Amino acid sequence: MSDTANANLLIEIGTEELPPKALKKLSEAFTSGVVAGLKEASLEAEEVISYAAPRRLAVLLKNIPVKQEDQSVERKGPAKKAAFDADGNPTKAVEGFARSCGVTAFDLEEIETPKGIWLVFRQDVAGKATSELVPEIVNKTLAKLPIPKRMRWGSSDIEFVRPVHWIVMMLGSDVIDGEVLGIQSGKQTFGHRFHHPEAITINSAESYAQQLHDEGHVIASFEDRRAEVRKQAEESAQKLGGVAHIEDGLLDEVTALIELPIAVSGSFGEEFLEVPQECLITSMQDHQKYFPVVDSNGTLMPYFITTSNIKSSNPAAVSQGNERVIRPRFADAKFFWDQDLKVKLESRRDATKKIVFQQKLGTLYEKTDRVSKLAGYIAGEIGADQQLAMRAAELSKCDLLSNMVQEFAELQGIMGSYYAKHDGEDAGVAAAMQEQYQPGFAGDVIPAGEVGKVLSLADRTDTLMGIFAIDMKPTGSKDPFSLRRAALGLLRIIIEGDLNLDLKSMLTEAAKGLSDKVDATPAIDDTFAFIMERLKAYYQDQGISADTVNAVASLSPSHPLDFDQRVKAVAEFAKMPESESLAAANKRISNILKKVETEIPAEVDQSLLNEPQEKALFDAISAQQMIVQPLFANGDYSEALSSLAVLREDVDNFFDNIMVMDDNEALKNNRLALLSQLRNLFLDVADLSRL
Known part of the structure; x- marks a missing residue:
């Protein structure tokens, strides 16, 4: 190796054909593992290029230092007063520390700190060559790759996702001497299995990809x-x-x-x-x-x-x-x-009596029966056609018994839609067969049709309520019934579909439908909380902070659409210059009111308003009440908060000049009533003290 400070580092693991669905993930994990290992060793490249092909995982790190910098190591030991006894002999604590450093207690140095004198060990450590460090870093990285099932080959005990045949590790044009997965490293790789099965000698780390392409007929990237x-x-x-x-x-x-x-x-x-x-x-x-x-x-x-x-x-x-x-x-x-097509979709429904949805919740037939009743209720709440919604629910799982869906499971719903059209079902019902599974993944659309929206909501609500009722809610990363996805989908349909629905009422109705299987009523609150918790991630994706969501969630609105309107209003309010001061005031008021043990008067006694600042605040609050109450009633939260922003000056003047907790009990209680009225104005939207 020349005396240059930097060089290109190439690492390639040559294997039998790697699992195609796992290749990208393996490559990303391999590259990030190598980069992290080198970074831990204080070796960082200017550029990192990953390579992944059926028979290779590789990474090229450009302009990486060929050697670590020398380092000065300092380890802090025990305090001096705890290091030696009255006779000046080392205690066990300092002897153990010194032994771990490879010296005696008397070789340690002293440093003065604000907390006293401490013993330290200092040592200058020469940096290691990069070539010495790479083999261990590669082995550790390969051991940590996300491989569900490793395999052995030949008589070796070494395990990997597929048999390994060659290893390339080069720094510049030099081979890094080392063993990885039992194979000695070199500079020979292999090209296309059919077009160039012979070995290719890599000239340098930099030439790797080009040589594979030109000589080996392989596009490595x-x-x-x-x-x-x-x-x-x-x-x-x-x-x-x-x-x-x-x-x-x-x-x-x-x-x-x-x-x-x-x-x-x-x-x-x-x-x-x-x-x-x-x-x-x-x-x-x-x-x-x-x-x-x-x-x-x-x-x-x-x-x-x-x-x-x-x-x-x-x-x-x-x-x-x-x-x-x-x-x-x-x-x-x-x-x-x-x-x-020889059999009507409806005629398959009886066969769903033999398919168990969940042991404690009954068959698929019983589930669709519950979903049908719930769909009728939801349709009634939003003014949709109840009969069509109930009909769609009855037919919703019938296509699972069709030949096509049994061959192509991913076509469930899609085929139901085709069969329903063929049978002459209403267009809304036919569309709902497919739409019931929407949204199926992040970024997927919500159902376009009214019947589809109702069916998707009813199906998800029944599943969530039922699984929570039998105490099988998700724990950690385990979510076998995909309840998190179901909950987020439910919320998206209500919010993005502009549906004025009360989620608590929907869950209560679903619990009634489950009464012959399980007493679901005690699980309503937990199910509601679980569903609404998904909104944090939903709004995070929109750039809205968790504090804003928590400010609204603290009031527990049960209408997701109303929740959405409040959150967006608070998010807009937070951008206003007055928001910081008013949020701080709300927090201050909240803290004051929490400490009050006596009952606060419901009304403010104007005759007790002695100071101009409290009179001004009372007048401002009274004026705002007249303005914002009709706005709140119509859900115009953004306009209401914009109007309330004018209170900032009066609120600041009040706190700058008025002693709330006055010695005069009547004055104190009256001022507390004034602050309570102010706080209640904002609580009609959110708890701004949480911002």
Whole structure:
């Protein structure tokens, strides 16, 4: 190694094909582990580049110091007065400390502090070479990778996610001598399994990716390879007159399966387009890892794009092979579709009596019966069609018994919507079959239809209330019934759907429906609190602080839509220049009133207002009461708080000049009544003392 202070560091772990769905996560964990280990050793790179391909995890750290800086180590020991006895002999405490430092008690130095004299150990430590530290850092990182199940190979006891065949560790152009997972490091990597299975000698850490590409036919960068897969798929689809339908999850998986992407298009018989396109798309994506091709309207065309890992001399043969593979899959899908249409969706409902939803909560049939009644109640509360909502609930789980959903579980709801349309059900009911599962993930849309909103709310409310009633609420990271997601989805539908619903009343109604299974009433408050707790994360994503949410939550509004209006009003109020002073005043008032043990008068006696500052505050409060009470009644919280902001000057003057806890009992109580009125004005929106 030359005498330069910095060099590029390359680490590569060469393996058998890594699990494609785990590759990205493994790469991120490997890179962050190596970076963290080096940082702990006071070695930081100017730039970090990750590489991840089916047979390798690698990281390049640019311009990293080739050696640690020398360090001065200081360890603080016991106080001098506790270190030696009356005869000047070392105590056990100081002897133990000195022994841990490799010296005697008399070798320790003294330092003076404001708390007295202490003994310290000081030592100059020479920095280690980076090459000495890297092997241990790599081994520790690999041991901590998120691998659910490790495997062994050969006769060794070494374990990893897949068998390891080579290790590259280089600093600049020099090999770092070391052993990782039982393999001695070197500078030889291997290229594409088929196009260049021979060893490639890496010239330097910097040349790694380029050599793999030029000599080994491997694009080592996951992101570069991903971009190439997308580019080729889009270009191939364009040549077919369509657009490649590319979902991020499948794109990641395909990228993790290949080292050198080669797009190959294919086609299938147009007769299969009679089958709902979701079925064909799911089959292509999940089973074959193909990218479907759609037109400008998103309608499926009879084409697909595959990504091959081999440059074939006969691409047409590859295409024909892919078409032969997809045909029986589509034939099955068409058979399932044709068979399902022979039976009405409604006729499958009796079969749900044999499917257990949860042992203590009964069958799926019983659940949909409860959800139907609850949907009728919710629909009545918002003025929706009760009969349609109840009908949608009765049919909501029937498609689970269809051939198509049993083959493609992810199509539940989607197929129910198709079958309901085929059976001539109301359009709102048919749409609700799919919308009942919305929102299904972060960022997903809420149901568009009124019936869909009601059904989704009823289903989630019944599940939450039932699971809490049997004391199976989530603990820690365990949430087998996805109740956190259900709760957040429920809140989103109410708030974003602009539905004036009382959550407590909904839970009470759900508890009534469960009465033949369990006494759910005692769990209503806990369920309510659990659901409303999700709002902290919901508003955090919108940039609204937890303090703002807590200020509203302390009043326990049971209407989520009203809660939302209050939170947004308080968030806007917090941006006003008057907010800080008024929040502080509310906190001060809250603290004063907490300490009062006697009953505070409900009304202010104007005859006892002696000082101009208290008279001014009383007049200002009285004026604001007339202004804001109708605003509160209409839920115009932002306008009300903006109006209350004018109280700032009178409130500040009051506290600057008035002694609240006067010796005169009558004056004191009257001033407490005045402050109580002021506080109650703000409590019609939120507890600003929490800001």
